[in-house]
Amino acid sequence: MTHTPTLSLADAADLSRPPVDVTVVLDHLVREADAAAATSVGFPGAVDLDQSEVMARLGNRLWNNIGDPGDEGGLAHTRVLERAVVAWVADILAMPADDRWGYVTTGGTEGNLSALHAAHRRHPAARIYYSAAAHYSIPKTVEILGARSVVVDARPDGEMDYAHLAAQVRKRRRWPAIVVATAGTTLTEAVDDSTRIRAVLDEHGVAGHLHVDAALSGIPLALDGQLRLDDAGGIGSIAVSGHKFLGVPTPCGVVLIRDRARTSGNHVAYTDTLDTTITGSRCGLAAALLWHAIATHGREGHRWRASEARTLAAYAVYQLTAAGWPAWRHPHAFTVVLPTPPEPVRKKWLLATDGDTSHIICMPGITRGQIDAFVADLVTAAVPPELIPRPRLSPESDASTAGH
Ligand SMILES: Cc1ncc(COP(=O)(O)O)c(C=O)c1O
Structure with missing residues (x-):
């Protein structure tokens, strides 16, 4: 029984x-x-891609990409697909072909740790600067590395306060700087301006490394040419997530480091691999799933997905505003920021909330029907207009309701 x-x-x-x-x-x-x-509608995971073929064909075996993606041999592995993923992401980021290295990680956190570990090894005395809106993995990484850090103010719309960064760098100009920019902050999907950050470092004659935590927005911005790791941009490394925009059904990500910024790993005799990655054994299934998402849609397919999702986000801003619930978004964003709805609505729709501010995220696969139902629930929550909170955050970049 x-x-x-x-x-x-x-x-x-x-x-x-x-x-x-x-x-x-x-x-x-x-x-x-x-x-x-x-x-x-609160978590930034795309739900429009079908990965059942990969799961059915590969899901019942251990695929272990232990070691460096460039290693050959060993247990059953998918390193050839991992290299294809790394090459595709590096290509859309316009990384020079002779100055790139990367691997498939367990997610954004490991990508940040790997990149900042490499940067810290090159600049052990550097101060690590990150904004108050940075993801919680950044202070955790700083702690793991035993580094000294500086928290830079964030503007109300989530973007870094560059004047505050400049003031902090000025005080510490005798040390190198490792600056973490965010491309897609967790609450508002704000994108820090890496050109302005570079300008601050140059102005103060401070050497160092610029890392971009692009867990959410890295792929969509790169597809639009708005995020580049070419020589002109001065970005040394980037971490993107695989289970957000690319919708992979297991947590994963990709880290990319300008190769000259990386310190090479030791050869491990018993596995006959190069120890360049944070974890030893690594999930080959995740690399295969990422490759499948890329190979079945290509650049144009993913650009279309991003564009459709942004159109839906603009629709959500319009519908919410029309219903008397003041919402806004950054022009590039899938995220719609709104005053926190009443508790039952917030709980039912699994909203991400920080005090009086919440967001929904119109990831690929979310439908107009879902947005309409969410707005209807807000309206029937019957909050008297005078009790509707005003938005705490007021974007400087996009006050319009339509966006694009
Ligand atoms: C900006 C940012 N960085 C890092 C992460 C961490 O990613 P993971 O949960 O995959 O480790 C996230 C996840 O939400 C994120 O939004």
């Missing part, structure tokens, strides 16, 4: 104590995820 668990947290221990009806457990998880999907 098998028992059918109800899957509350209290039952977690029961779930691994046989006999367990595994099918019931898996069905339950899938049902819960399916039920949440219709109102899941």
Whole structure:
């Protein structure tokens, strides 16, 4: 006899104590995820791509890309696909072919750690500057590296305050600087201006490294030519996420480092691989999924996906504003920022919230029907107009309701 668990947290221990009806457990998880999907508009994961072929063909075997993506041999691996992914992302970022290196990571956090580790090894005395709107993985990385850091103010719309950066760099001009710019902050999807950051460093004669944490916006901005790692831009490294815009159904990402900014790794005798990556064993399935997402859509397909998602975000701003709920977005963004809705609406729609500000993210796969249902829920929450909060954040870049 098998028992059918109800899957509350209290039952977690029961779930691994046989006999367990595994099918019931898996069905339950899938049902819960399916039920949440219709109102899941707060997390930046695309839901429009079908990866079932890769999962069916490769999902039942260990694919271990241990070592450097350039290594050959060893256990079953997908390093050839990983190299294809790295080359594609480097190409859309206009990285020079002879000055690039990268690998498929477990996500944005590992990408940031890998890039900042390389930068810190080259500039051990550097101060690491990042804005108050940077992702929480940045202060965590600073702590892991044992580095000294400086938090730079962020403007109300989420972008770095360059005057404050300049003031902080001026005080510490005798040390090199590692500056982390964000391309797509977590709350407003703001993009820090790497040209202005470079100008601050140049103006103060400070050497160092510019890293871009582009977990969300890296791929879509690169496809539009708005983010480049060529010689002119002065960006030394970038981390992008694979489970956000590219919709890969397992957490992953890509880190890219201008090769001359990287310190090479040691050869490991027993695996016969080069130790250049943060983790040893690495997920070859993730590399295959990323490759599949890229190979089946190509540059133009992904540009179209980004453009459709931005059109939907503009529609959401329009509908929310028309319903009396003041929303806005940066022109490039999938993210729509709005005053935090009443609790039941916020919970039902799984909104990301920071105090009086929330956002929805119109990732590829989110539909007009979902936006209409969300706006309808806000309206029927029947908040008297005088109680509707005013937006805390006022973008300097795009006050319009339409965007593009
Ligand atoms: C700007 C930014 N950086 C880093 C990360 C971390 O990515 P991960 O959760 O894949 O480690 C995120 C994830 O939301 C992010 O938005």
